[in-house]
Amino acid sequence: MRTLRQIGAIARTEVRFGLRRGWPVVGVAVAGLAVSGATIWLAAENTEGLALSRVAERSAKALADIWPAFPFLVLGILPMVSAPAIPLDRQLGVDELLKSLPLASGTYLAGKVLGTVAAALLAGAATLVLHVVLHLALVGPLLVEVYALLTLFSALPLLTWAAAMGVLIASGLRSRRGAILLGLLVGMVSLFAWGFAVMRPPYSSDQGYYVERTGSLVRDPVLDLVLQKHGLLPSYAPPPTSERPLYMIGAALLVLAVTSALALLRLGAEGET
Amino acid sequence: MVAVSNLSKTYKGGVRALRDVTLEIDNGMLGLVGPNGAGKTTLMRILAGLLRPSAGTVRVLGCDLASRRERQAVKALLGYLPQELGLYPDLTGREFLDYIAILKGLADRPARRRQIGDLLEVVGLADAADRRLRTYSGGMKRRLGVAQALLGDPQLLIVDEPTAGLDPQERVRLRNLLADMAGRRTVILSTHIIEDVSQSCTGLVVLNEGRIIFRGTPPGLIDRVRGHVWTMALPGDQRPDRSLVVVSKLRIDEQIEYRILSRTAPHPASQPATPSLEDAYIWLMTEETPG
Numbered sequence: 001m002r003t004l005r006q007i008g009a010i011a012r013t014e015v016r017f018g019l020r021r022g023w024p025v026v027g028v029a030v031a032g033l034a035v036s037g038a039t040i041w042l043a044a045e046n047t048e049g050l051a052l053s054r055v056a057e058r059s060a061k062a063l064a065d066i067w068p069a070f071p072f073l074v075l076g077i078l079p080m081v082s083a084p085a086i087p088l089d090r091q092l093g094v095d096e097l098l099k100s101l102p103l104a105s106g107t108y109l110a111g112k113v114l115g116t117v118a119a120a121l122l123a124g125a126a127t128l129v130l131h132v133v134l135h136l137a138l139v140g141p142l143l144v145e146v147y148a149l150l151t152l153f154s155a156l157p158l159l160t161w162a163a164a165m166g167v168l169i170a171s172g173l174r175s176r177r178g179a180i181l182l183g184l185l186v187g188m189v190s191l192f193a194w195g196f197a198v199m200r201p202p203y204s205s206d207q208g209y210y211v212e213r214t215g216s217l218v219r220d221p222v223l224d225l226v227l228q229k230h231g232l233l234p235s236y237a238p239p240p241t242s243e244r245p246l247y248m249i250g251a252a253l254l255v256l257a258v259t260s261a262l263a264l265l266r267l268g269a270e271g272e273t
Numbered sequence: 274m275v276a277v278s279n280l281s282k283t284y285k286g287g288v289r290a291l292r293d294v295t296l297e298i299d300n301g302m303l304g305l306v307g308p309n310g311a312g313k314t315t316l317m318r319i320l321a322g323l324l325r326p327s328a329g330t331v332r333v334l335g336c337d338l339a340s341r342r343e344r345q346a347v348k349a350l351l352g353y354l355p356q357e358l359g360l361y362p363d364l365t366g367r368e369f370l371d372y373i374a375i376l377k378g379l380a381d382r383p384a385r386r387r388q389i390g391d392l393l394e395v396v397g398l399a400d401a402a403d404r405r406l407r408t409y410s411g412g413m414k415r416r417l418g419v420a421q422a423l424l425g426d427p428q429l430l431i432v433d434e435p436t437a438g439l440d441p442q443e444r445v446r447l448r449n450l451l452a453d454m455a456g457r458r459t460v461i462l463s464t465h466i467i468e469d470v471s472q473s474c475t476g477l478v479v480l481n482e483g484r485i486i487f488r489g490t491p492p493g494l495i496d497r498v499r500g501h502v503w504t505m506a507l508p509g510d511q512r513p514d515r516s517l518v519v520v521s522k523l524r525i526d527e528q529i530e531y532r533i534l535s536r537t538a539p540h541p542a543s544q545p546a547t548p549s550l551e552d553a554y555i556w557l558m559t560e561e562t563p564g
Binding site for chain 1: 323355421
C-alpha cells in the first residue's frame with residue numbers, strides 16, 4: 001500500500017511539473033493542434049449545401065489524410081521533452097534526498113513514468129476536446145466512432161510509448177541537456193521505425209492518383225480500417241495492411257521492456273554505491 | 274542508537290575516505306568536525322544508508338545497514354539533511370513537504386497536513402509556505418531542509434553543514450532549532466563552524482584524514498589546550514616567531530594583539546588566556562599534522 005501511495009505521489013508531482021514547466025504538455029499540444037488545425041481546414045472546404053452525414057464523412061476522410069502526421073510529430077517531440085524527468089532530479093540535487101527515503105528504485109521509476117505519461121495524456125485529452133469543439137463550431141458533425149477508435153488504438157498507445165520511452169532511455173543521465181539530446185535521437189529512430197511500419201506497399205498507377213492526392217505514402221492502419229468499415233476508403237486506395245504494424249507494435253513493446261529493465265538495473269545499482 | 278565498528282570506505286580510484294572508524298552514538302547532539310576531506314560527509318552518507326562501506330559494520334537503531342531490507346527500515350526512521358540540498362523550484366514549500374512526507378510513509382492525510390503546518394511554524398516558514406521554492410532565500414531553503422528532515426518525527430537526525438552560507442541570525446536560529454530537537458532524539462551535526470558545536474553539542478567527534486582523532490565532549494577537548502593559549506601585543510612592525518600557531522590577530526592602534534597556541538609562554542610579555550573550543554580544535558589539528 002505504501003508503495004502505491006509513493007508511486008501516486010511521484011506521479012502526481014510529475015503531472016504538476018508537466019503543467020508548470022510545460023514541456024510534455026506543450027509538446028503534445030503542438031502536435032495535436034497542428035493536426036487539428038489542418039484537419040479542420042481541409043474538412044471545411046466546400047461544405048456548403050452538403051448533408052450533415054456527408055460533412056461527417058468528409059471530415060473523417062480529411063482526418064485520414066492528415067492523421068499520419070501526428071505519430072511523426074509525437075515521436076519527434078515527446079521523447080525529447082519527457083527525457084529530463086529523472087536527470088533533472090540529479091541536476092537539481094534532489095536525488096540525494098530521495099535516496100535517503102524509504103523509496104525503492106522501481107517505485108521511483110514507476111512514478112516518474114506514470115506521471116510523465118499522465119501529463120502527456122492530459123494534454124492530449126485537452127487538445128482533443130478543443131478540436132471537437134472547434135470542429136463542431138466551424139465544420140459540423142463528426143464520426144464519433146472514428147475519433148473513439150483513433151484515440152484508443154492510435155493516439156493513446158503512441159503518447160504512452162513516446163512519453164515512457166523518453167523517461168526510461170534518459171534515466172541514467174545527469175544533465176537535462178544530455179537527456180534532451182538522447183530523447184531527440186530516440187525520437188528520430190522511432191520515427192523511421194514507425195514510417196517503415198506504416199508505409200504502404202508499392203502501388204499501381206491508378207493508386208498513384210490517391211498517393212498524390214493525399215500527399216503522403218503513409219496511412220494510419222487503424223484509421224483506414226475504420227474508414228473501410230464505413231465504406232469511406234477510396235476504391236483506388238490499397239487495402240489497409242496490419243502485418244507490418246503488428247510487427248512494429250511487438251518490437252515497440254520489446255524495446256520498452258528492455259529499456260525499463262536497463263533503467264531499473266541502473267537506478268538500483270546507483271542506490272548501492 | 275548508532276554503533277559503527279571498524280568502518281572503512283575507499284572510493285573508486287583509491288581515495289580512502291574513512292579508515293577503521295569505530296564509534297558509538299547515543300541520544301543528544303553530536304558535533305562532527307574536521308577539515309575538508311576528513312571524511313565527514315562520507316560518514317554521514319553511510320549512516321544515512323546512501324553509501325555502502327568498503328569494510329566494517331554499521332548498526333543504526335538496531336538495524337544492520339548491510340542488509341537492504343534493514344537499510345530501508347532505518348530510512349523510515351531517519352531524518353537527513355544533505356550538504357547540498359536540492360529542491361524543486363516549481364513546488365511551493367508546503368507541496369514539497371507533502372511530497373516528502375508521503376514518500377516517508379506518512380499516510381494519514383489530516384495528520385500529515387497538521388504535522389507539515391506545525392513544522393512550518395517551527396522553522397518560521399508558515400508565511401512563505403505557499404510560495405514557490407524558486408523565491409526562497411538560502412536561509413529559507415536550509416530551514417525547509419530541516420523541516421523535511423523532521424517529518425515523521427525521526428529518532429535519528431543527520432544534518433550535514435546545515436548552517437553553511439547563512440547569515441549570523443539565520444545560523445543562530447537554525448542552531449537553536451536543532452538543539453531543541455536533540456532533547457528527544459539523536460542529532461548528528463557535521464560542520465566546519467566550531468562555534469555551532471560549542472553552542473549546541475553535548476558530544477564531539479573530530480575526524481582527520483578518515484580517522485577519529487578525538488571523541489569526547491567540547492569541554493573535554495578544551496581541557497587539552499588549557500595552559501597553552503596566550504595573548505600578546507607587539508608593535509605593528511614586529512611579528513611573532515613563525516613556528517608559533519597564531520589563532521587570531523587584532524590591530525589596536527599601533528599594536529597588534531596576537532592569540533597564540535604554545536606549550537610555553539611565547540614571549541616575556543605574553544599572558545595566559547581562557548581557551549575556546551576553536552583554540553582546542555586548532556591545537557588538536559596542529560598536533561595531528563606532521564611538520
